[in-house]
Amino acid sequence: MKKVIALIILSLTMVSCSELAELEAGRQQRLRERGWECRYNGRGEVQHCGYIN
Incomplete structure (x- = not known):
């Protein structure tokens, strides 16, 4: 019974x-x-990437 x-x-x-x-x-x-959406800082470096809502 326990096995069942x-x-x-x-x-x-x-x-x-x-x-x-x-x-x-x-x-x-x-x-x-x-798709993707990325945010960049003043030096052109990627700060954050995420999916578009």
Whole structure:
């Protein structure tokens, strides 16, 4: 009985992790599609780069 419960818990965890991975992949794709925006200081050095909102 304990083995069956452990198997069910592991299966649910695996499904949850794969769904989270898919959500994260979708979020990363949306961020890549938006492009980059960088800010520079007075000397022309990059201060900060981030995704465009």
